[in-house]
Amino acid sequence: MRITRKTYVLGFLLGAALAAIGLALYSSQQQASAQPTLTVFKSPTCGCCGKWVEHMKAAGFNVRVEDVQDLSAIKARFHVPGTLHSCHTAIVEGYVIEGHVPAADVWRLLREKPDVTGLAVPGMPIGSPGMEQGFRVDPYDVLAFTTDGQTRVFARYGQE
Numbered sequence: 001m002r003i004t005r006k007t008y009v010l011g012f013l014l015g016a017a018l019a020a021i022g023l024a025l026y027s028s029q030q031q032a033s034a035q036p037t038l039t040v041f042k043s044p045t046c047g048c049c050g051k052w053v054e055h056m057k058a059a060g061f062n063v064r065v066e067d068v069q070d071l072s073a074i075k076a077r078f079h080v081p082g083t084l085h086s087c088h089t090a091i092v093e094g095y096v097i098e099g100h101v102p103a104a105d106v107w108r109l110l111r112e113k114p115d116v117t118g119l120a121v122p123g124m125p126i127g128s129p130g131m132e133q134g135f136r137v138d139p140y141d142v143l144a145f146t147t148d149g150q151t152r153v154f155a156r157y158g159q160e
Helices: 005-034 045-059 071-077 101-111
Strands: 037-042 062-067 088-092 095-099 118-121 140-145 151-157
Touching: 005 071, 037 045, 037 071, 045 062, 045 088, 045 101, 071 088, 071 095, 101 151
Parallel strands: 037 062, 095 118
Antiparallel strands: 037 088, 088 095, 118 140, 140 151
16 A cells, blocks of 8 residues: 555645544633632522622532531531521632632632631622622621631721
8 A cells, every 4th residue: 555645745634633632621621620629618599699690600619509407517527606597508729618608709719828727708798799789788798717816807898
C-alpha cells in the first residue's frame, strides 16, 4: 500500500482534530471539577433557601442540596453559634456558610482562606440573596466566625 501525500495530510488533519476534541473534553472536565461543591442543608419546604441555592449556582458553585428535618443538629455539628443561626447551613471546602451569605463573599473567603470557621448572615435580612423584595435592602453584615463564638465583620450591605 502506497501512502500518498494527500493521504498523509488527511491522516495528520484527522489526528489533530481528534487531539483537539480530546483536549477540549479534558479541559471542560477539569473546569467542572475546579468549581467548589457547596453542600446545603435546608428544610424541604424553605422557599428562600431554594432561591439562595439558585444564587450560588448562578455564581459558579456546584451545589448539592440535602433536605433535613432537624437543622439544629446540623448547626451543632458544624459549631454555628446560636446568635448566628439562619434558615440553612452550607459547607464548602471545610468552611461553614450560615444563612443568606452573598456568593461574592464566599468566593472571597475561598480565595483569602482566613483562619475562621465560616461566614454567617444571622436571621433573614430583606435584600440578602434569596430574600429579595423589590429594591429594598435592609442593612446587614456578613460575619466571619470561629468555633468559640468570636465574630468580626467580613462585609457590609445596605449601609450608606
